[in-house]
Amino acid sequence: MLNIGVFVCWCGSNIAATVDIDQVVAAAKIQPGVVFATDYQYMCSEAGQKIMRNAVLEHKLDGVVICACSPRMHEATFRKNAEKSGLNPFMVEIANIREHVSWIHKDKAVGTVKAIALVNAAIAKVSLNAPLISGESSVTKRALVIGGGIAGLQTALDIAEAGFEVDVVEKLPTIGGNMAKIDKTFPTLDCAACILTPKMVDAASHENIELITYSEVESVKGFVGSFKATIRKKARYVDEVACTGCGVCMAKCPSKKSLNEFNCGLNNRPSVYIPFAQAIPNVAVIDPQSCIKLTRDKCGLCQTVCEAKAIDFTQKDELIEREYGAIVVATGFQPIKVDKFDELGYSQNKDVITSLELERLMNAAGPTGGKLQKVSDGSHPHDIVFIQCVGSRDCTARGKNYCSKICCMYTTKHAMLIRDKYPDINVTVFYIDIRTAGKNYDEFYRRAAEDYGVTYIKGQVGKVYEEDGFLVVQGSDLISNEQIKIKADMVVLAAAIEADPSAKKVASMLTASIDTNNFLTEAHAKLRPVESPTAGIFLSGVCQGPKDIPETVAQAGAAASKVIGLLVKNKLVTNPCVAIADEMLCSGCSNCFNICPYGAIGYEEKLVNDHGIRETRRLAVVNPALCQGCGACSVACPSGAMDLLGFTNKQIMAEVDAICKK
Amino acid sequence: MHKNNLKEEIIRISGASPNKCMKCGKCSATCPSFNEMEIAPHMFVDMVIKGRVEQLVMSDATNHCLSCFACVERCPRGVEPAHIIEAIRVIKLRQSGAPQITPAQIASVIDTEIPQQALVSAFRKFRK
Numbered sequence: 001m002l003n004i005g006v007f008v009c010w011c012g013s014n015i016a017a018t019v020d021i022d023q024v025v026a027a028a029k030i031q032p033g034v035v036f037a038t039d040y041q042y043m044c045s046e047a048g049q050k051i052m053r054n055a056v057l058e059h060k061l062d063g064v065v066i067c068a069c070s071p072r073m074h075e076a077t078f079r080k081n082a083e084k085s086g087l088n089p090f091m092v093e094i095a096n097i098r099e100h101v102s103w104i105h106k107d108k109a110v111g112t113v114k115a116i117a118l119v120n121a122a123i124a125k126v127s128l129n130a131p132l133i134s135g136e137s138s139v140t141k142r143a144l145v146i147g148g149g150i151a152g153l154q155t156a157l158d159i160a161e162a163g164f165e166v167d168v169v170e171k172l173p174t175i176g177g178n179m180a181k182i183d184k185t186f187p188t189l190d191c192a193a194c195i196l197t198p199k200m201v202d203a204a205s206h207e208n209i210e211l212i213t214y215s216e217v218e219s220v221k222g223f224v225g226s227f228k229a230t231i232r233k234k235a236r237y238v239d240e241v242a243c244t245g246c247g248v249c250m251a252k253c254p255s256k257k258s259l260n261e262f263n264c265g266l267n268n269r270p271s272v273y274i275p276f277a278q279a280i281p282n283v284a285v286i287d288p289q290s291c292i293k294l295t296r297d298k299c300g301l302c303q304t305v306c307e308a309k310a311i312d313f314t315q316k317d318e319l320i321e322r323e324y325g326a327i328v329v330a331t332g333f334q335p336i337k338v339d340k341f342d343e344l345g346y347s348q349n350k351d352v353i354t355s356l357e358l359e360r361l362m363n364a365a366g367p368t369g370g371k372l373q374k375v376s377d378g379s380h381p382h383d384i385v386f387i388q389c390v391g392s393r394d395c396t397a398r399g400k401n402y403c404s405k406i407c408c409m410y411t412t413k414h415a416m417l418i419r420d421k422y423p424d425i426n427v428t429v430f431y432i433d434i435r436t437a438g439k440n441y442d443e444f445y446r447r448a449a450e451d452y453g454v455t456y457i458k459g460q461v462g463k464v465y466e467e468d469g470f471l472v473v474q475g476s477d478l479i480s481n482e483q484i485k486i487k488a489d490m491v492v493l494a495a496a497i498e499a500d501p502s503a504k505k506v507a508s509m510l511t512a513s514i515d516t517n518n519f520l521t522e523a524h525a526k527l528r529p530v531e532s533p534t535a536g537i538f539l540s541g542v543c544q545g546p547k548d549i550p551e552t553v554a555q556a557g558a559a560a561s562k563v564i565g566l567l568v569k570n571k572l573v574t575n576p577c578v579a580i581a582d583e584m585l586c587s588g589c590s591n592c593f594n595i596c597p598y599g600a601i602g603y604e605e606k607l608v609n610d611h612g613i614r615e616t617r618r619l620a621v622v623n624p625a626l627c628q629g630c631g632a633c634s635v636a637c638p639s640g641a642m643d644l645l646g647f648t649n650k651q652i653m654a655e656v657d658a659i660c661k662k
Numbered sequence: 663m664h665k666n667n668l669k670e671e672i673i674r675i676s677g678a679s680p681n682k683c684m685k686c687g688k689c690s691a692t693c694p695s696f697n698e699m700e701i702a703p704h705m706f707v708d709m710v711i712k713g714r715v716e717q718l719v720m721s722d723a724t725n726h727c728l729s730c731f732a733c734v735e736r737c738p739r740g741v742e743p744a745h746i747i748e749a750i751r752v753i754k755l756r757q758s759g760a761p762q763i764t765p766a767q768i769a770s771v772i773d774t775e776i777p778q779q780a781l782v783s784a785f786r787k788f789r790k
Contacts, residue, residue, distance in 0.1 A: 343692070343736060393739075394739070395682075395740055396738060432684060432685070432687075458687070459690075462688060462692030462736065463691075474691060475687075475691040476688070478685070478687045478690075481702065481705075483690055483691065483693065483696040483697065483702070
């Protein structure tokens with residue numbers, strides 16, 4: 001029988017307000033094996049940890065139960081503390097009486113009963129614990145960054161600068177992401193291209209960075225330190241090395257009716273194209289959906305005119321296999337589709353546009369060369385109305401229930417830029433709330449209102465309709481309690497942003513968790529904001545939640561520093577809670593082999609002595625370096641031969657018994 | 663009825679959720695009867711939240727709501743202002759005594775081309 005010590009934490013009033021601590025301590029004291037039980041306000045503090053260390057020595061404890069918050073929060077803390085006092089770290093069990101009890105119950109009596117049950121379960125489990133020794137695994141000194149926008153590029157540059165090799169996989173033909181489409185950036189109004197394109201060039205020319213564009217990660221296997229990724233490099237139909245980016249093919253291509261994605265469909269592009277002038281790599285790509293040669297086996301003009309002989313219609317998708325120590329997700333965002341908002345008339349009227357479309361219309365490299373004009377007839381607009389929160393803070397099926405965070409600032413930026421360049425244009429902004437938290441952000445907004453004469457109206461817009469060749473915006477002016485109608489030439493919708501559609505697939509491939517909005521979940525909202533709960537997976541940029549460029553760059557750097565912290569290690573300590581097969585019980589059925597997601601189970605032919613019968617049997621063998629301790633095999637095993645160290649079937653049953661016992 | 667009970671009654675009858683309102687004004691921006699209503703749809707929601715319900719019951723504004731449900735359709739938070747107005751009308755009806763038109767009389771006065779929703783609204787207004 002072990003000597004067990006029980007330590008009940010108050011967590012200030014977090015636990016103590018809903019759980020009767022004295023009762024829990026008293027109940028623990030009478031459990032078999034418990035030789036010491038006490039409580040303290042904050043067990044995780046140095047003073048609390050010292051209480052535990054002293055008790056281990058004084059009462060010769062060889063098992064410890066901490067009744068506190070989730071093991072996710074402080075299991076590592078108390079295991080380390082056990083080690084300091086000479087106890088095997090795996091002789092510590094956590095009873096979660098905060099998240100599982102005090103935070104979800106209001107009734108103290110009910111909470112206390114449940115807390116005692118959970119503590120008894122932990123005591124029952126720890127009395128069956130055995131010391132475990134951690135092993136080691138190696139670290140592949142190379143990182144994979146999924147997404148080549150500003151988030152992915154910044155992360156890649158920071159990792160590369162620290163001396164590690166990085167691959168950036170971008171699904172589009174060029175890196176740059178959404179930021180490449182933007183005209184100017186708030187709150188300083190410097191041009192996006194002037195700050196982004198040098199970074200793109202830096203990434204392309206860095207000796208430690210390899211850009212794998214027009215490619216998607218198809219599968220990922222392995223675990224922290226040793227991931228194996230398969231990357232599909234889509235056929236460009238253009239030899240990336242040979243192409244000089246001269247653009248002759250673009251000029252000669254007779255199929256020029258495809259919507260130009262980079263300009264948000266505001267103009268057309270040829271079937272063979274370079275997405276934009278500063279694209280990296282500056283190499284053409286052929287759109288197989290519209291190319292006459294690829295769809296109807298005619299034409300082939302680009303091949304004839306290409307002096308570099310770079311066009312190759314026989315090119316096929318290519319699969320690249322690489323190994324990585326760490327993976328960073330930087331899949332970014334896209335604006336939502338606004339055609340569901342019938343009342344705002346986006347589908348009916350060409351002059352109702354989205355904010356990203358406005359960026360292209362105001363961009364010197366955009367379809368109008370930076371001249372702001374009506375999409376319908378190219379004439380000069382006199383009145384422009386902006387509508388905020390289109391689909392943001394919207395809990396109906398049309399929108400997103402979160403605040404997209406960037407729209408207040410970019411709408412203010414648009415309003416200011418328009419008033420600055422075209423003082424004859426009247427600009428009105430309909431808003432619900434102006435959210436300009438951030439350094440120099442509110443000052444920026446006030447400048448738009450005070451110095452640039454932008455009219456801000458608190459209220460939403462009910463409908464936008466056409467009358468006598470103009471748009472009429474009917475909206476609420478809540479401050480003057482009126483329903484107003486404003487004549488407009490253009491209406492700009494601040495569409496909500498959503499996680500890029502690829503995020504969901506990437507997350508499930510990496511077994512990284514996502515929330516209901518397909519944003520990747522961080523390991524801890526406050527203390528581990530750039531790590532996924534899955535070891536070795538890191539988060540950069542909007543894939544984790546809406547954020548602007550400064551925040552994205554900061555988070556990208558933070559993700560890089562976490563990756564560097566991992567890659568500098570030569571060895572990682574592995575989790576000793578791995579599966580183990582009992583050779584007396586194993587029948588060699590392969591159920592565990594088939595279910596194991598990590599490929600950790602193999603078989604060997606082995607001579608066994610089963611109660612005097614000596615025979616050679618086919619037995620399952622677990623590779624502890626690959627096993628991640630998920631326990632799937634122990635559930636699948638029909639003969640009960642598979643067990644998970646630290647979570648043996650016996651331990652789990654003992655916990656269940658303890659909870660069920662009255 | 664006590665003020666708070668009246669508020670609870672409105673919420674119960676309407677099934678609406680005034681606390682979900684984020685005060686964006688989309689309901690009043692949409693409302694085709696805005697200029698006829700002395701209390702606009704967004705104010706109905708706000709006044710129910712604040713418990714100023716007697717004022718709503720007294721108001722003539724309920725009679726100008728067309729029950730077009732544009733505010734319900736477009737509210738980004740699922741507040742359902744028209745259902746709140748509807749509930750207030752129901753409360754008014756219950757307070758005003760016996761109906762002044764019998765079911766037997768209805769068939770002779772309606773035009774079958776009128777949408778049912780408009781009919782229901784019209785009944786409420788003409789029974790004063």
